[in-house]
Amino acid sequence: MRDDPTVIALVARATEGEQTAWDEIVERFAPLVWSICRRFRLSEADMYDVGQNVWLRLVEYLPSLREPAALPGWLATTTRRECLRVQRSGWRNERQLAQTELDLPADEETTQVDQWLIAHERESALRRAFAQLGERCQQLLALLMRDPPMPYAAISADLGIPIGSIGPSRARCLDQLRGSPHVAALIDGPAITTGREGGRDRRMVGR
């Protein structure tokens, strides 16, 4: 993801002033910004406030983004800080609450942001892979992911396929997903390494 050529191209085009490239950046990364806001359990109004500030800052920051591939990391860190700011202003008169589990020292902040990025990277790869699946597989998997679970008999009636073929089709469709280049890249090893986490572990062992 960090070396995603599409992101690099999008950043270059947006820097030149192309609105459509900007729109695509927002669409791609809005789930990352949103999911971080969710972790902070902000009110909906505060989430919009954070979102707006993050994108406004990105508009400013874009021309000086030397390494376009670092965009996801910048977004995650900026969102996190905006969330903390909103939380603090909400707590202006309750100082004792200013330390939260999400308000961490710098190296732990990096680890936390890395974990969010790994989750984001995985999820966006899975979404892209899913979007490229054949229609039949998409339909079948969508029904299988229903909450509460849909009985096989109902799925069979819905799709007009025998109950006995649902299991094998499910396995085949999931294999297709695993075979997608987006997912295969993840399985081969995420682009964002958890090296920092390892470093932290070693440091703890050394103590």
Add this chain to the structure above:
Amino acid sequence: MTGAWWDDDDQFLSAVKTALATADEVPKRFVEIGKASFTWRDIDAELAALTYDSANDALAGAGTRAEPASLRCLTFDASQLTIELEIIGDALHGQLVPPQPGEVEIRHADGTSGAARVNDVGYFTATPVPTGTFRIYCHTASDIVVQTDWISL
């Protein structure tokens, strides 16, 4: 924890489910607000970056400062101009350094704005204190054009 998340069909399907749900739950308006921010792109005004914020001091030394909570100082630096802001009570006070006359606009992220004159010694004021997300756009008599980073007090 022998198998990875993608090995087991059930685990893998549940990862796909989470991925799709995460994107679905993002409200359309949240995305639209993001897209609309691009209209704020302004390559003509130089950006004055935030270089000092008293709130950071206050947080670092939590509770040790004696000033009233309403006092807040911010400094924004551009190559030829510094904009110093102070919030005291219900007014925003500004000072251009080096001191010089001009005009400032308080531009809100929602598209509204208000103007203020900068006097001959570089001072301006605005009441009440702007709320929400805003920035100061400044055009001096000597034709320096800068705008600050976005501010949320």
